[in-house]
Amino acid sequence: FGSRVARQAQRRPKNKEKKRARGAMFGCFPDVGGARKDDGAGPAPTMVDSFPILFAPASPRAVARKFTDFGMGRHDGDELGEMSVAIFDDATMKAKLPSRVYARFKEALNTGEKTSEEDQKTIADAIFKWAREKGAVSFAHWFFPSRGGSGANGSMAGALKMDTLIDLDWSSHEASKPFYATLPPERLFQGETDGSSFPNGGLRATHTAAAFTTWDRSSPCFVIDKVLRIPCAFITHLGACIDEKTPLLRSNDALNKQGLRLLKNIGIGTDAKVMHSFLGWEQEFFVVQAELYRRRPDLVNCGRTLVGKLPARNQQAELNYFQPPTGNVQALLFNVQAAMLKMGVPMAVLHNEVAPAQHEMSPIYCHSTY
Numbered sequence: 001f002g003s004r005v006a007r008q009a010q011r012r013p014k015n016k017e018k019k020r021a022r023g024a025m026f027g028c029f030p031d032v033g034g035a036r037k038d039d040g041a042g043p044a045p046t047m048v049d050s051f052p053i054l055f056a057p058a059s060p061r062a063v064a065r066k067f068t069d070f071g072m073g074r075h076d077g078d079e080l081g082e083m084s085v086a087i088f089d090d091a092t093m094k095a096k097l098p099s100r101v102y103a104r105f106k107e108a109l110n111t112g113e114k115t116s117e118e119d120q121k122t123i124a125d126a127i128f129k130w131a132r133e134k135g136a137v138s139f140a141h142w143f144f145p146s147r148g149g150s151g152a153n154g155s156m157a158g159a160l161k162m163d164t165l166i167d168l169d170w171s172s173h174e175a176s177k178p179f180y181a182t183l184p185p186e187r188l189f190q191g192e193t194d195g196s197s198f199p200n201g202g203l204r205a206t207h208t209a210a211a212f213t214t215w216d217r218s219s220p221c222f223v224i225d226k227v228l229r230i231p232c233a234f235i236t237h238l239g240a241c242i243d244e245k246t247p248l249l250r251s252n253d254a255l256n257k258q259g260l261r262l263l264k265n266i267g268i269g270t271d272a273k274v275m276h277s278f279l280g281w282e283q284e285f286f287v288v289q290a291e292l293y294r295r296r297p298d299l300v301n302c303g304r305t306l307v308g309k310l311p312a313r314n315q316q317a318e319l320n321y322f323q324p325p326t327g328n329v330q331a332l333l334f335n336v337q338a339a340m341l342k343m344g345v346p347m348a349v350l351h352n353e354v355a356p357a358q359h360e361m362s363p364i365y366c367h368s369t370y
Helices: 003-024 062-070 090-096 099-111 116-134 187-188 246-264 296-303 327-342
Strands: 055-056 137-143 161-165 166-168 180-183 191-193 210-215 221-225 228-234 283-289 347-352 358-363
Touching: 090 099, 090 116, 099 116, 116 187, 187 210, 187 283, 191 221, 283 296, 327 347
Parallel strands: 055 283, 137 228
Antiparallel strands: 137 161, 166 180, 191 210, 210 228, 221 228, 283 358, 347 358
16 A cells, blocks of 8 residues: 555656646646636636737746846836836937937928938937947847738747947058948948848849838837847838838828828818827737747647637636736736836836736837837
C-alpha cells in the first residue's frame, strides 16, 4: 500500500501537467484575465476571432522587467509627469525651431506644400539634437506595408529598417572617409528601400522593385528603444500605394478638398482653410500566458482560436465585465499605459471586458494620422 501511494504521488505532477496541457489545447486558460477560480466563470475565451492577443509573463515583476528591457519603462514612477517626453510633438517643435521655420512647417501641413531644403536642414538638425538627448543611436522610417494578413500577423506588426545616426565626411580627401554623428535632412524626409515583396513576394520585376518612404509630416517622430522612429507612407516608384497609411492620407486629402467645397456652397465656415478627420480607436484583446500560448498550434500559426470549447457558464452573469484585473494582467496594462503616455498617446481607459481574459484600452480621440 505504501509503495502504491508513493507511485501515485510521483505520477500526480505528470497527470496535473497533462491536464493543464489539455486545458491549454482546448481553450482553458487558468490564472489569466479576470476569471476567478471559485466563481464558476471557468476557462478563458476560445472565441478569439480577430481580436489581437497579448502574451503575459507569469508574474507582475516579470511583466515590468519585460517592458523595461524594451525601453518602455515601468509604472513605478509618475506617469503623468513623463507624458509626451519621447515624442517630437508640436510643443517640442515650437520650442526647438526658429519661429519662421515653425510657421512655414505648420502652414505646409495645411496647404500640402513641400518643405524647402533650407527648412529641411534646420528641422533635421533640431530633431537630431533632441533625439540624441533622448538617447537615440539609430533612426528608422516606420511604415505599415500591405502584408495580406490580419491581426498581429498582418499589417499591425509594422516595418522599419534601422540606420545608425551617422554619415561620411564627404569633405575629407581620404579614400576611406571618416564618419560623424548626424541626421542627414534628405534621409529624414525620404528613403528608398525594396518593395518587391509587398504585398507578397515576387510581385514586381527587379527593375521596378524600388519603393519609397516619405515622412508623414502630420505624424510626429518619437524615440523608443534608442531608435528615432519616423512615421512614413510607403509607395512604389510609380506611386502605387503598398501600405496602410497612404490610402488614409489620400482619403483625408479628398475629404479636405470636398469638405471645404461643401462649406463654401452652403455658406457655413467659409473662412476655413483645412478640414481634419479624427479617430479614437478602442482596442480589445485577450491576454494569454506565453507558456500556454505555445501549446496552442492554432494561436501560434493562425493568431486565433480554431479548436476548443466555450468556457463553463459562457458569459452568464457577466462575471468578468469591469472586474478588477488580476495582478500580472494589471501590471501589463499599467506598463503599456505608461509607455503610451510617454510617447504622446492619450491612453485614457483600461478595464476588463466581458469574456474571460479579455481586456480593453482606449485613448482620447485625436487626428486620424497622428
